[in-house]
Amino acid sequence: MANILAIDDDAAILRLIKKMLEMKNHTVTTIQDIKDITIAEINKHHLLLLDVMMPGEDGFDICTKIRPLIHIPIIFMTAKSDESSIIKGLSIGGDDYIIKPFSIHEVNARIEAHLRREARPKREAASAFIDNNIFIDLEAKKVIFQGQEITLTKIQYKICELLALHKGKVFSKEGIYEAVYSMDSDSQISTVVEHIRVIRKKFAQYNLSPINTVWGVGYIWE
Amino acid sequence: MANILAIDDDAAILRLIKKMLEMKNHTVTTIQDIKDITIAEINKHHLLLLDVMMPGEDGFDICTKIRPLIHIPIIFMTAKSDESSIIKGLSIGGDDYIIKPFSIHEVNARIEAHLRREARPKREAASAFIDNNIFIDLEAKKVIFQGQEITLTKIQYKICELLALHKGKVFSKEGIYEAVYSMDSDSQISTVVEHIRVIRKKFAQYNLSPINTVWGVGYIWE
DNA sequence: TTCAATGTTGATAGAGTCTTGATGTTTTAT
DNA sequence: ATAAAACATCAAGACTCTATCAACATTGAA
Numbered sequence: 001m002a003n004i005l006a007i008d009d010d011a012a013i014l015r016l017i018k019k020m021l022e023m024k025n026h027t028v029t030t031i032q033d034i035k036d037i038t039i040a041e042i043n044k045h046h047l048l049l050l051d052v053m054m055p056g057e058d059g060f061d062i063c064t065k066i067r068p069l070i071h072i073p074i075i076f077m078t079a080k081s082d083e084s085s086i087i088k089g090l091s092i093g094g095d096d097y098i099i100k101p102f103s104i105h106e107v108n109a110r111i112e113a114h115l116r117r118e119a120r121p122k123r124e125a126a127s128a129f130i131d132n133n134i135f136i137d138l139e140a141k142k143v144i145f146q147g148q149e150i151t152l153t154k155i156q157y158k159i160c161e162l163l164a165l166h167k168g169k170v171f172s173k174e175g176i177y178e179a180v181y182s183m184d185s186d187s188q189i190s191t192v193v194e195h196i197r198v199i200r201k202k203f204a205q206y207n208l209s210p211i212n213t214v215w216g217v218g219y220i221w222e
Numbered sequence: 223m224a225n226i227l228a229i230d231d232d233a234a235i236l237r238l239i240k241k242m243l244e245m246k247n248h249t250v251t252t253i254q255d256i257k258d259i260t261i262a263e264i265n266k267h268h269l270l271l272l273d274v275m276m277p278g279e280d281g282f283d284i285c286t287k288i289r290p291l292i293h294i295p296i297i298f299m300t301a302k303s304d305e306s307s308i309i310k311g312l313s314i315g316g317d318d319y320i321i322k323p324f325s326i327h328e329v330n331a332r333i334e335a336h337l338r339r340e341a342r343p344k345r346e347a348a349s350a351f352i353d354n355n356i357f358i359d360l361e362a363k364k365v366i367f368q369g370q371e372i373t374l375t376k377i378q379y380k381i382c383e384l385l386a387l388h389k390g391k392v393f394s395k396e397g398i399y400e401a402v403y404s405m406d407s408d409s410q411i412s413t414v415v416e417h418i419r420v421i422r423k424k425f426a427q428y429n430l431s432p433i434n435t436v437w438g439v440g441y442i443w444e
Numbered sequence: 445t446t447c448a449a450t451g452t453t454g455a456t457a458g459a460g461t462c463t464t465g466a467t468g469t470t471t472t473a474t
Numbered sequence: 475a476t477a478a479a480a481c482a483t484c485a486a487g488a489c490t491c492t493a494t495c496a497a498c499a500t501t502g503a504a
Binding site for chain 1: 449452453459460
Binding site for chain 2: 479480481482483484
């Protein structure tokens, strides 16, 4: 039983979806215009059904725009059945793509699959992959790029793990220091700067530069 | 670049899948019999492609059995295209269902979507809001337009946040100064004017001009 | 204990940001 | 129409934060 948000310009389709999903005991909010809802409100739902062909801003545009801020699955529902549209939809951040006219049962099965997956506890993965590109082996405490290990020292690895597992979040030097060092240690903050430099140097050997500087704030992995 | 496991009884199909995904820089392990691999080994991969029709235990049986122990996405790949099979596959724990013969590009797009989703950090709803299609992420302290960040410096961002959060309200230069600067700083008011100019310039690159001048009073976001 | 690897520090160069004043432009009031 | 006031623009340089490097300290393994 989830809160599902459906956005479509066609009121009849919205009614159908709503009726159908409410029969499965979901709560459904329907919206005809994206402007009627805020990002925060979207995130309060568990899943977003998004029509593609709408007057003005279409579903692809909306997805591109909101995806970085939305943390729920986005499922496109559209009559556009050509392969390039499917690929586009999935590429810009869609989690699934359902073609109209759709089978009520399949839609429901797909929604259930997505909801189940959201609920699935993220076990402590032995390896996390960042950007589909850099692997971080949390057990072995290693960073691997294209099958090759980028050898890091303990502190260097810890900093990388912290930043990489929270990619997109800015960490201040102080924040990094506190996360990586034990309470009682009292080095100067500038050691963090030095570690960052060495880490960057090592990554640069592989033409990687994942750590960016946010001026006056700190460092960010992106 | 992920470690992908493909299970199918047909060696030819496995070769095809392997070749295709390796072209996309994934690492692919192929298995013809589920008995050749352990649960722990499966979990070391990032995604499982599972054939349905196999002699002995079929894909559905396997999925049912291992799903509670497997934490990676499972994608069925099968020629069984009838609705009830799709629904069954998704119901018993499959995360997606691809029908043979498949489009290489669509398979890849779906795999990418699943991998991206695994990498997606589970975050609280970001406290962000929209205005004129401009997103302001109060947590990340970023301004985003059409998925792209408009890079602002610290002070520039603060001014934008102040104005945008109170859109429709006019702020005097003095008001902006006091809101953005710390007590003890004593710059001239004209620096605010300069900041506004640079902010406008940055927004103008995207054909945006959210900040208007109210003569003799101050600035307003609308 | 010794040596090599790693971690820390401070000095300095470098890059990014902020501020200022001079100057040009637009608006308002007379 | 003109002057005064408010705002916009620009470039220079002051300022702040970051990157780099080399020297020194510490740790850990042989």
